Amino acid sequence: MLDDLKYLFAYTIPLSALVAIFSNGILTFTTPIYAFIFIPILELIMKDFDAPYDESQKKKKLSNYIFDVLLYLNIPFVFFLLFCGLYNLTNTSLMFYEKIGIISSLGILLATNAINVAHELGHRKSKTETTLSKLLLLPCLYMHFYLEHNFGHHKNVATPDDPATSKFNQSVYNFWITSVFNQYISAWRIQKNILKRKGKKFISYQNEMLWYIIIQLTYLSVIFLLFDFYGLLFAIILGIQAFLFLETINYIEHYGLLRKKLSSGRYETVQTHHSWNSNHLIGRIVLYELTRHSDHHFKSSKKYQILENKKNSPQLPFGYPTSILLALVPPLWFKIINPRLKVV
Numbered sequence: 001m002l003d004d005l006k007y008l009f010a011y012t013i014p015l016s017a018l019v020a021i022f023s024n025g026i027l028t029f030t031t032p033i034y035a036f037i038f039i040p041i042l043e044l045i046m047k048d049f050d051a052p053y054d055e056s057q058k059k060k061k062l063s064n065y066i067f068d069v070l071l072y073l074n075i076p077f078v079f080f081l082l083f084c085g086l087y088n089l090t091n092t093s094l095m096f097y098e099k100i101g102i103i104s105s106l107g108i109l110l111a112t113n114a115i116n117v118a119h120e121l122g123h124r125k126s127k128t129e130t131t132l133s134k135l136l137l138l139p140c141l142y143m144h145f146y147l148e149h150n151f152g153h154h155k156n157v158a159t160p161d162d163p164a165t166s167k168f169n170q171s172v173y174n175f176w177i178t179s180v181f182n183q184y185i186s187a188w189r190i191q192k193n194i195l196k197r198k199g200k201k202f203i204s205y206q207n208e209m210l211w212y213i214i215i216q217l218t219y220l221s222v223i224f225l226l227f228d229f230y231g232l233l234f235a236i237i238l239g240i241q242a243f244l245f246l247e248t249i250n251y252i253e254h255y256g257l258l259r260k261k262l263s264s265g266r267y268e269t270v271q272t273h274h275s276w277n278s279n280h281l282i283g284r285i286v287l288y289e290l291t292r293h294s295d296h297h298f299k300s301s302k303k304y305q306i307l308e309n310k311k312n313s314p315q316l317p318f319g320y321p322t323s324i325l326l327a328l329v330p331p332l333w334f335k336i337i338n339p340r341l342k343v344v
Contacts, residue, residue: 004067009285010074010112010113011073011077013108013112014077014078016034016105017109018081020106021081021102022084024098025098027101028094028101029101031105035112036322036325039282040321040325042282043280043318046281048280048284052308058306067305071120072132074117074136078109078114079139081109082110085106086223089103089230089231090228090234103241107238110238112245112287114137114140115140115145118132118140120303121136122134122146125301134146138215138216138219139235140239140246141216141240142239144183145187145246146208148164148183152190157259157270157274157297158257158258158259158275159258159259160258163179164247165254166251166254167256168256168338170255172247173330175247176244176247180244180247187209191208195207219235248324248327248328253275253276256341257275257276270298272297272298272310275294275296276294276316277293277309277316278292278293278315279291279315280318280320283320288304289304289305289307292310314341
């Protein structure tokens with residue numbers, strides 16, 4: 001039971017954002033300081049527990065509803081903190097750098113406890129859970145991620161057809177552009193094919209992409225009514241910051257990895273060595289095991305609590321926070337990661 005409760009640690013990001021929102025001075029940067037200084041230090045100190053789960057342990061974890069509740073609770077936390085943050089940004093006298101601190105803290109909150117949780121829920125079969133996934137993607141202005149990720153990325157990962165797979169020697173900044181725009185185009189292509197299979201026209205209530213536009217514009221309109229122009233501007237900045245964090249994570253998860261093309265013209269089946277793995281304890285817990293990405297791509301229906309460390313997959317030398325910082329300095333990223341690709 002104690003081991004199951006370790007995922008309560010994922011709420012340290014919302015807690016740090018709460019401190020940032022209601023603070024002044026340097027404390028408005030509490031979340032980026034926590035995420036990119038404190039967590040990397042902890043990951044250097046603390047060793048991971050690498051024992052695989054046996055079948056009885058997996059069955060017990062899958063039957064324990066606490067793991068789902070821990071995901072669901074992120075929804076009220078995220079929207080409450082988002083509301084409080086936008087209120088303080090638009091109604092409190094703050095220095096410019098303090099606004100930057102709060103925006104940075106909220107952006108990290110949306111990237112971790114909104115998009116990341118949405119990613120986990122988006123792989124579930126329950127209509128309720130996939131709807132909650134889309135709800136969490138709403139303030140990130142990235143609702144199309146549900147379609148593209150589940151019906152595009154997982155099918156095309158580690159191939160030239162996947163915009164979310166970063167190429168060898170491609171900088172993260174170039175990847176932001178190619179991935180963001182091409183994933184959106186891909187989402188529309190996927191939607192068009194779904195409508196075609198169902199015999200539905202473009203203008204249809206089953207066109208989810210149209211609904212995403214309507215819902216996101218409605219969300220931004222509500223923000224404008226509540227917080228005026230600056231609130232709207234802050235909400236847009238937060239959304240962009242959140243999905244660029246996501247794309248940076250996409251970048252480090254699949255950098256330079258490719259599946260072989262078979263004589264049939266098809267690509268080999270996705271294996272654990274087609275995604276980078278990062279088995280660092282704190283990052284694992286805070287991100288609901290997203291860092292065990294190799295196992296996730298090997299079997300995407302696996303719930304986060306039973307994902308395992310796949311040692312035969314390429315291993316990132318650091319946890320996600322440190323890897324993100326490295327990726328933002330392309331020459332340093334290439335120097336450290338490129339030699340590891342040669343042995344994959």
